[in-house]
Amino acid sequence: MGTAHSTLMNKGESFTSIELKINFFRPTWRDKLTAHARPILSGKTITVYHCKITNTEGKLVAAVTSTVMALRGDKAKGR
Template sequence: MRYPTAISRLLDFQIVDVGEGTASLRAEVDPARHGNQQGTVHGGFLVELADAAIGTAHSTLMRPGETFTSIDIRAAFLRPVWSDVLVATARPSHSGRTITHYACDIVRSDGKPAATVTSTVMTLRGERAEGR
């Protein structure tokens, strides 16, 4: 597992917990830095936080000569976020040899979910993994 990634450093994501196929990442957010036109934290930031948690979770499953790529991502925004501490927790909902489906919940400090994100990740092996 390579961590922190460049994007995680840029956005100041921190690993809270990591296990086999699971990961939780934390981010302190503020609309002055991460905001949209409505004055709340931008949904794209939430998606990136979830994507980073999912990628961290999947990286724990990689063997030598393997790598991976996301092939889709979908977000449902449930509540607005202002200045807060968010935790994104990713876990597989189905694991296959090549395709793994993940669910990631992003929770505000009050314990309420801000968003739920699902993603499909494909493990690459052999020639498909070379140079990635």
């Protein structure tokens, strides 16, 4: 979800995760996983994402919810 959010950042901006919740539904060992993340709430500073992770059969392996906070100006320096 960090990769998804990074596509929304402007030059000189950064972000940090402030919450991450993962539910695992089935085991996987040697499988190709696909993750699809989308924002479910996007404000000026806080964005909440939901991500579904599926295996090659299209079965849900895990679901992730993440909250990220945009950092701008002095808060983004050095990040």
